Amino acid sequence: MVLAQLGGGISRALAQMRDATVIDEKVLTDCLHEIARALLQADVHIKMVSDMRSNIRRIVNLEALAAGINKRRIIQQAVFAELCKMLDPGKPSFVPTKGKLSVVMFVGLQGSGKTTTCTKYARYHQRKGFKPSLVCADTFRAGAFDQLKQNATKANIPYYGSYMESDPVKIAVEGVERFRKENSDLIIVDTSGRHKQEAALIEEMRQVAEATKPDLVIFVMDGSIGQAAFDQAQAFKQSASVGAVIVTKLDGHAKGGGALSAVAATKSPVIFIGTGEHIDDIEVFEVKPFVSRLLGMGDLSLVKKFHDVVPVDQQSELMQKLTEGTFTLRLFYELLQNLINMGPIGQVLSMLPGFSSELMPKGHDKESQAKIKRYMTIMDSMTNAELDSTNPKLMSESRISRIARGSGRAVKDVMDMLEEYKRIAKAFSKFKNMDKVPKRNNKILDTMNNLIPPQLLNQMGGINALHNFIKQMG
Numbered sequence: 267m268v269l270a271q272l273g274g275g276i277s278r279a280l281a282q283m284r285d286a287t288v289i290d291e292k293v294l295t296d297c298l299h300e301i302a303r304a305l306l307q308a309d310v311h312i313k314m315v316s317d318m319r320s321n322i323r324r325i326v327n328l329e330a331l332a333a334g335i336n337k338r339r340i341i342q343q344a345v346f347a348e349l350c351k352m353l354d355p356g357k358p359s360f361v362p363t364k365g366k367l368s369v370v371m372f373v374g375l376q377g378s379g380k381t382t383t384c385t386k387y388a389r390y391h392q393r394k395g396f397k398p399s400l401v402c403a404d405t406f407r408a409g410a411f412d413q414l415k416q417n418a419t420k421a422n423i424p425y426y427g428s429y430m431e432s433d434p435v436k437i438a439v440e441g442v443e444r445f446r447k448e449n450s451d452l453i454i455v456d457t458s459g460r461h462k463q464e465a466a467l468i469e470e471m472r473q474v475a476e477a478t479k480p481d482l483v484i485f486v487m488d489g490s491i492g493q494a495a496f497d498q499a500q501a502f503k504q505s506a507s508v509g510a511v512i513v514t515k516l517d518g519h520a521k522g523g524g525a526l527s528a529v530a531a532t533k534s535p536v537i538f539i540g541t542g543e544h545i546d547d548i549e550v551f552e553v554k555p556f557v558s559r560l561l562g563m564g565d566l567s568l569v570k571k572f573h574d575v576v577p578v579d580q581q582s583e584l585m586q587k588l589t590e591g592t593f594t595l596r597l598f599y600e601l602l603q604n605l606i607n608m609g610p611i612g613q614v615l616s617m618l619p620g621f622s623s624e625l626m627p628k629g630h631d632k633e634s635q636a637k638i639k640r641y642m643t644i645m646d647s648m649t650n651a652e653l654d655s656t657n658p659k660l661m662s663e664s665r666i667s668r669i670a671r672g673s674g675r676a677v678k679d680v681m682d683m684l685e686e687y688k689r690i691a692k693a694f695s696k697f698k699n700m701d702k703v704p705k706r707n708n709k710i711l712d713t714m715n716n717l718i719p720p721q722l723l724n725q726m727g728g729i730n731a732l733h734n735f736i737k738q739m740g
């Protein structure tokens with residue numbers, strides 16, 4: 267996605283500034299100019315860019331800074347804080363509570379991904395133990411109810427809608443009433459869209475909101491709409507009091523800057539981003555980790571996900587084993603075991619070293635789960651010595667045939683599993699001795715930079731992210 271380019275542009279501007287021998291007005295001006303250019307290219311609203319520039323100028327007063335103060339750091343911190351400010355309206359969104367009824371209404375233009383996102387949102391909460399339900403109050407688009415029905419059925423989520431009724435307010439009220447009686451604790455109301463923001467649509471949203479009294483109205487915005495985002499978000503804000511934003515299609519070529527505009531226009535936070543057509547392609551959006559990743563300052567979410575994947579009491583042990591470079595089959599097994607308990611594992615795996623799209627192709631969670639379980643069954647037929655060996659690649663042919671028989675799989679399956687293990691062990695071996703990296707050691711980082719395939723490094727949030735990751739894990 268083009269947001270990565272935006273991050274690249276800003277990081278480059280900061281790196282140039284860091285490399286300058288002396289930080290003077292010219293260096294700061296050039297740095298801010300480059301950052302502004304990157305933001306504008308990502309379709310961020312021009313007014314926001316110029317505000318950000320003048321805010322940083324105000325915070326960083328080079329002349330007033332005493333000698334000896336780290337100016338580079340102050341500039342970098344100011345840029346980080348301003349980007350966070352752009353994405354953070356300062357008031358958190360309503361968060362549904364399990365067991366307590368919440369009504370959440372979705373609004374947005376036709377094709378923004380509203381219906382798909384409703385189901386993703388429902389599924390996300392279902393995984394967290396909620397009892398979600400879906401109401402289709404979109405009577406404008408023929409086929410909208412069918413689409414919702416199909417999505418909901420796949421995810422095993424109760425739904426309500428009508429082929430006959432043409433009054434969206436009536437359907438919304440009936441649906442909410444039905445699921446209230448059925449003890450649903452999260453009733454999600456999908457509403458109509460139009461090709462553009464029209465008075466009729468805005469009025470319809472107002473009426474549905476008035477009748478269902480939602481606890482939260484979520485504005486769904488297509489991430490690729492660019493500068494138009496500001497006006498669109500503002501129009502919806504007037505129809506119903508929008509309390510949160512979800513930006514979709516950030517997996518494609520979306521410039522993503524529109525997200526910043528939507529936050530500004532609705533004064534509401536982005537709570538999730540859509541990253542694909544599959545039901546699990548939704549990610550919680552958190553400002554600081556996002557900006558951190560954008561600037562290559564360390565992928566906090568990667569650390570968080572690692573902590574999610576690995577139970578707390580095993581974290582330091584696992585990290586120690588990793589930094590010792592002993593990625594045994596048992597370790598591989600433990601990691602896989604934790605991962606299959608986590609729901610949309612593709613997202614997590616894509617952030618761990620070596621778990622490439624081969625093992626976990628996007629949108630194929632089911633197949634991937636099956637593959638992981640297959641690998642684990644195979645490992646179940648191994649001896650302790652084999653699982654703990656630091657070189658299981660040397661396993662003899664007769665042992666491989668025996669394991670295949672024992673696990674009821676073909677020899678090729680065992681070979682495939684060992685190949686996959688080898689590849690992942692290789693990626694994890696880059697962690698070896700990394701806990702001993704003193705401070706930022708450019709030489710080691712350069713070596714790592716050469717060792718790790720660029721795509722993998724990118725997934726990990728860049729070289730700085732890796733460095734910080736290792737430091738934080740240590």
Ligand SMILES: Nc1nc2c(ncn2[C@@H]2O[C@H](COP(=O)(O)OP(=O)(O)OP(=O)(O)O)[C@@H](O)[C@H]2O)c(=O)[nH]1
Nearest residue numbers: 376377378379380381382459514515540541542543
């Ligand atoms: N790549 C990608 N496609 C998405 C995402 N979210 C939705 N889509 C696709 O966008 C298209 C439109 O999505 P819908 O959910 O039908 O859009 P809608 O806003 O409900 O449209 P109306 O019901 O007509 O208002 C579909 O093909 C979805 O699969 C996403 O995050 N990434």
